[in-house]
Amino acid sequence: MNQVLESMESKVNSEIMYSQIIEYSVETIIIHVDHKVLYINQSGANFLRGPKEEFIGKNVLNFFQDDMKDMIRRRIQKAMDGNEPTNLIEQTVTRFDGSLVDVELYCHPVQFGERRAIQTVLRDITVRKETEKMLNDRQKLASIGQIAAGIAHEVKNPLTSVKGFLQLLKENNSHPYLFTMESELEKAIDTLQNLLQVSKPNFYEEQIVEIDVCKELNSIVFLFQDKLYNVELEMDIKDCRKHIYGKKNLYLKAFFNLIKNAIESMPSKGKLRIEHYFQDDLVHVKISDTGVGIPEDKLNLLGTPFYSSKSDGTGLGLTQVFTTINDHGGQMTVNSVEGQGTTFHLKLPQFPVGM
Template sequence: MKINGKRIDFHQLVENSLNSVWLVGKDRRILYCNKAGQQLLNHPSIDDILNKNINLFLPPDIHDFCNQGIMDVIENQKVFERMEIKIIKNHGEIADVELTAIPCYFEDTVLVQVNIQDITEKRITEKRLKEREKLISLGQLAAGIVHEVKNPLTSVKGFLQLLKESQDHPYLVTMESELDKAFETLQNLLQVSKPDLQSETPILIDLCKELNSILLLFQERLYSIEVTMDLRDSNVRFYGKKNLLLKSFFNLIKNAIEAITYSGKLKIEHYYHSGWIHIMVSDNGHGIPEDKLMLLGTPFYSSKPDGTGLGLTQVYTTIHEHGGTISVQSEIGKGTTFHIQLPVDENR
C-alpha cells in the first residue's frame, strides 16, 4: 500500500504497536512476537519466545482448549474474539489478558495471529472498586445496626442506674460492666465502618519510623519470637491520616503475634516500587483456611475465640480509604502474610 506515492511499512506498524501481536504456526510454535509481546512476557531476549511452544506461556488447564483453537483457526478460518485468559510471564508471574485469534495468510500457509491486550491493571482496579463498594455497604449496614441497638441499650443502662441507686447488688455492677463492653463494641463498629467521620488531617508520614515505634509497644510479648525488620526505601514518605494508619499496622502486628502459638517468627517489610509503598507483615503461625480468606475484613468474623473481627475491618477500611490494596496469602500450619500497597503521590 502507498500513501502519497510512498510505500507503507506495515511490519513497522505491527512491531511498534502498543498491543502484543504473536504469529503461531500449526505446530503451536510462536513464529513472531512484536516488542509489546516481549515486554508483556517480560523476557530479556526475544530468543526466549520465538520458536517456543505457545503452551509454555499458558496455564496447563487451558492447553487442550488452546490447541483445539489453533486448529480451528488454521483449518476452519474460525475467529475468536475478546477472550479473557491468563498467561504466564517470566519467573512465573501471572497476567490477565484479553485476546483475539484470527487467521493470517502468508503465501500458501495459514497462521494464527494472536492480538493480546494486558488487562491486569484493569482487573486490579475493578477488584479494588468492588472491595470498596463492599466496605461502603457494610458501613451503611453497621451504622444502621449501631443506631437501632444503641437506643434500647441506652434505655436499659438508664434504668439500671436507677436500680443501683435504690438497691445495692453485685449483679447490677456486673450487668453495668457488660453493658459498657457492648457500648464499646458498638462504638468501635461505628468507627471502622465510617472512618471518614474522623476528621484527621493527612500529613507526610515516615512509615519505617512508625513501624519501628509500633513494634516497641509489643516488647514484652516478643521475648520468644524471632523478629526480622526489612525496612528499605525509608526516604519515601506517604501522605495520609497518621493515627488511622498506625492503628491499622498495630492491629496487623498484634494479629500476627497472637497467631504464633509458641516461639515463632515475625517479619515486617517495607519497600518502594513503581509508585507504590509495599508493607508486608508475615508470621509463621497457625494460618487461615483458604475458604475463610474471603471473609477477612468482615465485621464480627474472627478466627480467635474472643475476637470481634473489628480490628481487621478497620485495617481494610483504612487502607482502601487511602487508595491502597491489601492481599493475604496463608497456609495452614505455615503462617500468613498480609501485603499492603499504598500509592505514593510523586508531586508531594
C-alpha cells in the same frame, strides 16, 4: 542503477522493521490456515510459554477450553468468509506449560504468501481482570458495610441509653451482676463503634496530621507489655525522620490491630518483629510473627467484615486495617505460612492520596 539499489535496500529495511514490530509487539499474533498454526510471533511464544517452533503445525483450537472450541471455530470461519475482524471476546487459554491465562482476542483474515489465512490476536488481560475483581470486591464490601453501619447505628443508640440507666441503677444498688452487665454492654457498644468506624469512616471526620510512625509503633508495643512475657520482641526501626501525614487515630488503630493479631497468633511462645524503613518514597512497616499462620484458602478472606477464626473475635480488626491503608492510598500485602508465621507489609505514602 544506484536508485534501484537504494529502493531495494529501503524495501528490505522496511520489511525487517515491520517483521521486528510484529515479532516483538505486546500482543500475541498467530497466523493459521485450516486451524494449523503457520506463524507465531516471538512475544506470543513467550506469552504462551513455549519454544516458537513447537507451536508451528499445532491446532490453534487446542489453546482454548473444550466447551469454547465450537464457538472459536465459528468465529474463525466468520472471519474467513468476511473481510472484517471479529468482535473482541474474552477467553481463557491454556499455555504450553499447562497454566491458564485470561486473554481478549479477535480474528481477521490476512494474505499469508499465496494463501488466505486467519490472524488471531491475543492480548493479556490478567491485570485488568484482577483490577475488576478488586473493584467488585470493594463494591461488595462497601454495600455490606453500609447495611452493617445502618444496623449498628440503630442498635447503638438504645444500648447507650440502657448503659446510662444501668449506671443510675448502680448508684443505689451494688449488685455484682450490674457490673458484669455494664462491662458486657460496653463490649457490645465498642463493637458497634468499631463497625461504624470501618464502614462509615466519614462519621468520624478526622484532621490530617503529621505522624511519627516510629514513635507511635513504640507506644503501641508498650500497650501490650503484659502480653509480651512469652513473646520475644525485635524492633528493627530505621529512617525515623520520615514522617507520614494522615488520620492519626485510624493509623494507630490499624497498627494496634495488626500487633494484636500477631500476638494472638502466638499463644504459647514466639517472636514478634516490627520493622520500619523508608524506601522508594514510601514508609514501610512490617509486622511479622512466628505464630500459627493463615491457611492459603483463607488468605483471600482477610479484611472481609466478620471473618474470624477466633471464638471471641469480631473479625473487624483487619477490615479496619485494610480500609485505613486503602483510604490513605497505601498498600498492604500478607505473607503467611501455616505453622510458621505471618508478615503484614504496609507501604504508606508520606502524603495521603485522594483524601
